[in-house]
Amino acid sequence: MTATTTTTPAGAFEEARANHSTTIDVDRLSLLGLNQERLPATDDLMAGSLSRLRAMLPRRPLGMREAESIAERQAGRLRSELGVLGPQLKESDLATLPWLTITRREVFPTSGLAMKTDYGWVIVVRSSEAKVRQRFSLAHEIKHCLDDPFIDGLYPAIGGYGSDERTERICDRFAAALLMPRVLLRADWADRLQDIALLARRYDVSRAAMQIRLTQLGLLEPTPRCAVTTTNHAKEMSA
Numbered sequence: 001m002t003a004t005t006t007t008t009p010a011g012a013f014e015e016a017r018a019n020h021s022t023t024i025d026v027d028r029l030s031l032l033g034l035n036q037e038r039l040p041a042t043d044d045l046m047a048g049s050l051s052r053l054r055a056m057l058p059r060r061p062l063g064m065r066e067a068e069s070i071a072e073r074q075a076g077r078l079r080s081e082l083g084v085l086g087p088q089l090k091e092s093d094l095a096t097l098p099w100l101t102i103t104r105r106e107v108f109p110t111s112g113l114a115m116k117t118d119y120g121w122v123i124v125v126r127s128s129e130a131k132v133r134q135r136f137s138l139a140h141e142i143k144h145c146l147d148d149p150f151i152d153g154l155y156p157a158i159g160g161y162g163s164d165e166r167t168e169r170i171c172d173r174f175a176a177a178l179l180m181p182r183v184l185l186r187a188d189w190a191d192r193l194q195d196i197a198l199l200a201r202r203y204d205v206s207r208a209a210m211q212i213r214l215t216q217l218g219l220l221e222p223t224p225r226c227a228v229t230t231t232n233h234a235k236e237m238s239a
Contacts, residue, residue: 049081050099053146061156064166068173074146075177087184087203091138100145102138112137114144121145132206139175147171173216179205180213189219 053074062070082093095102099120104127111129115122123141125134147154147167155166180203193199200210214220 071174143174
């Protein structure tokens with residue numbers, strides 16, 4: 001797409017928010033404080049881990065369980081390709097991805113945003129939020145990068161959930177799996193490490209995120225429906 005030049009960062013951000021991921025030009029990169037040289041310049045951005053992770057997605061609409069299962073497998077594959085064997089996935093590990101640039105802004109209209117450029121993907125994270133929330137936002141936005149070429153057909157409205165809501169929930173599931181891998185967490189639980197606060201510190205996530213993840217894996221009983229608030233699911237996972 002052809003990008004227009006704006007005079008304030010807000011103008012660039014508003015268009016990016018409307019599409020969630022978009023192609024931006026050099027002018028907009030400069031508004032984000034990014035220089036063209038800092039981004040990985042390559043003629044084949046689909047090569048390597050990005051193409052392999054995207055190849056795990058069928059080119060058809062996905063039901064909720066299948067979409068969640070694929071998100072779990074993609075997260076495991078990414079960890080494997082990064083060579084991360086322990087519980088904590090560090091940002092420095094993700095920073096080695098040749099197609100990804102990570103930056104932060106203290107004042108930003110959303111917790112995280114993925115933007116596609118001619119030089120790769122830029123993920124902007126709001127630095128004024130808690131570190132554990134920033135980590136979750138970053139992992140969440142990576143899933144948006146993986147889904148981008150197929151997003152229009154992957155998550156149709158189903159079961160009372162709209163397409164956008166389903167997309168966000170699947171990105172949350174990917175982020176949870178990337179930061180709190182099923183195999184490692186189940187092993188810790190089996191070894192009697194069953195304190196939510198200790199597990200949250202071990203995996204460097206919030207207690208709320210850990211509690212939701214343990215529930216997803218069937219290690220905790222679901223919260224009674226009458227106790228559920230209307231808090232946004234993504235905020236619960238990263239609080």
